[in-house]
Every structure is written in structure tokens, then in C-alpha cells.
Amino acid sequence: MTDDEILLGLALTVVLATGSQILAKLLRVPALIILLPVGFAAGAMTDVIHPDQLLGPDFSDLVSLSVAVILYDAGLGLDLRKLARHTRGVVGRLLVYGVLLTFLAVGAVAPALFGMELRVAAMLGVILVVSGPTVVGPVLDFVRPSDKVRRILIWEGTLVDPIGGILGALTFHAVVSSHKVDLGRGYQLGQFLLSLAVGLVGGLVGTALLWFTLRTLRLGESLGTLAQLAVVIGVSAGCDVVREDTGLIAAIAAGLAVSNLRGFDMPARRPFFETLVQLIIGLLFISISSTVTPASVVPVLLPSLGLVALLVLVVRPLVAFAAAARTDLTRGERAFLGWMAPRGIVAASTASAFSAGLIAQGEPGATAVLPVTFLVIVGTVLLYALTAAPVAQRLGVVTATGSRVLLVGGEPWVVDLGRTLRSAGLDVLMWAGLDEERRRIEGAGLALAEGELLATAINPGARLEGVAAVVLATEDDDFNALASLVMRDNVDGPVYRVGPPHDSHGVVAPYTGGSILFGRSLVRHVIAERYGRGARFLVRPAAGPLPPEHDTLFVVRADRRLEPVTERRESAPRDGDALVLLGPVPNAPPGASSPG
8 A cells, every 4th residue: 555545544544433433422323333334334445444454464463452441441430339249140140151152152053154164163152252341331321221230231241351352362272273172171271260360460560550650640630541541551562462362351450440449549530531442442443344345244144144143032131041040130120131242342353353363274264254243243233222222111121210300418498499399299319418418318308319429420431320410509619510510421411500609709619600500699598598587499380370579490391300490591381390489588477586
């Protein structure tokens, strides 16, 4: 390729990777659904998007390091404290049963379906055991299953990737060196444990380096992000040099350590790192799918659809049934676990790396490994992405949305507002930091969120399940302002805050944007003073005139959606709606002294 063709190929790859993800965001579908066919079409229609020509033999090494960065980022979102003991058992069984049954099933049927040797079929079976957070996560974000189901699937998808990578490397070396596969031998088990040990040691080294850079040096967000990237790539490359594909174990181990060890000074948000991971995912899928040619896909199309049917309708339900047996998971949750196992980036990357070596060895049927993997990825992603939402609805595992309101604050007027919103038919969840305020909330009979709720809300990759709106109403205006900034990207609904006093000299509150509740006349201290003088909240049907001297705070729609009045918007009530009002201060009885 000429220099101009290389430049055009690199630029077009970046443009297609970015444009595909933007289109997927607009269509509200997993990006993989767009990336794979776009990369396939680009490879078929152009001569410049071919990674083996753009990057040469180093492409597989770049893929390995890129996947390590992706898995490190996935590990940052895995919180061991939120994985109960019985849930850990389900995850462990899904990993063991899933790897074994998928490997055996694919290895048994692939020779007949694709005309490949048993050893090549074993290689394909190992490749297809993996799933991955890059495809499971977006599907779950769209479906919104229960928190328990989501955690199980995310943990399974993240942990199975490095396991599949190591097993793939062992199987590949067994095939090319001895022309036979015998993973049951003690030798192969020892090799697997040795690879696991190398990866874990690399993870310990990476954790120590990250502790030094993030905790001891206390680097800021920009340098901290660069330090994480350098450590993950350096440690992963070092492990791969010592033993192939152990860098994936090191990356995810380091991510788990940073996420779960106390003391790590991680930024609340990592916009650059998250952007980098998104770009890497797009570039990998465009590049790998462009290597699949139409001529290689057509002969294996129908057999691949049969393989997809086997994996989706037989293998995965059996794995989920066995893993979830005798647990507290409901029947619907068990069934949904059996309907969620899409293949993702690690399957594509390992197929791309190992198929080239098998072809070079002249293994019969090796040319089918990459196109079959490509079709399985496309088939499983399309099937699960298009059917997961209705299946979850039918099974009753979708988190209820629309009526849950998180109310942050514990002053008497805030607690009374929570009671009033509950009387309007809303599901109210409250949080407060002080013990006195938390006792006040419990005494009112309102649901009290766990103490670490706000830390969870600002944790990268975390989210608050089913929260339709957040109302920040603490007596610290700067806290309300800061929390509104850091929470708005990590919750499902809008984040509102009560307004600070007009003459406030706070550090943040007077200068921070965002949705201010109730307009400029009803700021926090005005509501608190008015409530202290006897004004109360009440709920009235929207039909009919507004009582005199009452202020409208919220409109509760007929479908239980909460629409607050803000300084920028007044919600127009309709028939069937309810109004949450703040009444006037009652007139003092004759002879009573005025307050103050």
C-alpha cells in the first residue's frame, strides 16, 4: 500500500468507528449491531481498510493490548461488595458450566457443520466460550433488568473473557505443536494454572504501580488517566512476553483491585479514559470485521445459523438452569440468564489471531474459523438485542421505572415533602447523611437508602436502579450544587436541586447551572422558613382552580411521572394529573405573638 492509501485507511477506520457508535446511540441499539456490518461492508467495498496491510503482523499484538485496556475498564466497574455470596456461586457456576458445555457442544457439531478437523473444531469451541462486557453492558442498559441479574451477567461476561483467552492460547499451541487436543491431561491443567499465576502476579505488580501513581503521587485526572493507561499496557505486554495471553488476567485483576481496595484516589469521572475505551472498541470491531470477506461467509452462512440456534436454544439455557438451581433467583430471573449470552470483542480478536496461525499450518477447515465466529457474533448480538427487552418484560425481570424519586435531605420539611409525594402515588426513596436525619426519615415510614448511595451514584459505571428523578434538598447548598453535577451522568433520570439564597456567598452553589426547583421565589431557606411557620404540603387534583396563596411545586402525571416546576419551565397540568402544592402560612390566632 502507498503512504496515501495507508493514511486514508487509518482515517476512514476512525471515522467509521466513531460514526457507527453515534448512529447506534441515536437508534438506541448496541453499537456492535452497527459496527460489524459497517466494517464488513467497508472491507468488501474498499481496498484501504485492511489491518493486516495497514499494520502488518503487529496487528494481533495491538489487538491484545487493546482488549487488556477494555477489560481493565470493565474491572473498574466490578464491586465485590455488591456481589452477595450466593450470587458469586451463580457466577462461578456460569463460568465453569458455560466454558465446558460450550466447548464440548461446538467441538462436537463443528466437524459435521463446517467440514473441519476435530482439533480445529476444538479451537472454534474455545473461541466461542467468551462473551464480554462491551456487548452485554449496552444490551442490559437498554433492557434494564433487576440489579441482581445485571450484576451476574456483567461479572460473568467480564471474567469469562480472560479465561477464554488463556484457554485459546493453550488450545492453539496444542493444535500446532502436537496435532491433537487433550485438555483433560494434568499437563494442560498445569499449563492453565501457570498462566493464571503469571497473570495474577502481573495484576499485583500493576496494582502496586497504580497505588504509587494514584495514591502516593496523587496525580490529577489527566495524568492519572495517562498513568493508568501506561501501567495497564506495560504490565499486560510484560505478562504476554512471559506467557501468551496472560496480560488479560493481569488487566482485569488490576481493575478489580483499584475498584475494591480502599484508599485508591480514583477520579469520580474518567471522561478521557471512557472515550479512549469507546474508540478502541470501535476501531477493533471495524478492523476485525473488515478482514472477513463475502466469499468466506457465503459457504458457512446456513451452518453458522444452525450453530447459533444450538448455542442460544440449547447450550445457554442448560448452563443457566444448572448454574441457578437451588438459589433464590426467581423463575423469571433464571430464564433471563438463559437468554443472554452474546459474543463480543474477545471472540473476534482471538479468532482473528488464531485462525491466521491455523491457516499457516495448513489445518483443514481453518479458513472457516474467522467467518463462523463473525456470523455467530452478529447472530447472537442481533437476536439478543432485538428480543431481550420483550423477553425481560414477559418474564417480569424489568426494573420498574417512572415513579421512583430519590429525595436527598433530612430536614423536617424535606421529610414531609417525601410523605406528600408518596401520598401522590410515587415511590419515594430518601437519603440523608446525619444519623438524626436518617432516624427522622425512618420514623416517617419512608424508604431509606443505604449509606453509600451517593458514593455509588458518582462511581464510574455505576447507576441507581429505576430512579426516575433525583431531588437534592439538603441544607448545604454547595453540596446540592456539586452533587447535581456529578450525579447527572450516572442516574437514569433528571437531577434537580433547590435554589440557594439570592445573596448566597457559597463556593459553588451561586455559580453552578442545572435545573433549579420552584423558581427564584421559593429557594431553600424560604421554603424551610415558611414550613416552620406552619405552611404545609398537600396534593390536589389538577382539575379545578388553584387555591389562593398556594404555590405549585410538582405535577404528578396520570402515569406517575413527576414533573417539577423549575425556574426555566412550568409544567402545564392536564386532566388526570395531580398537583403537589405548598400552602400559605396560617393566620396567627388573635393575641398570639409574632415569631422572632
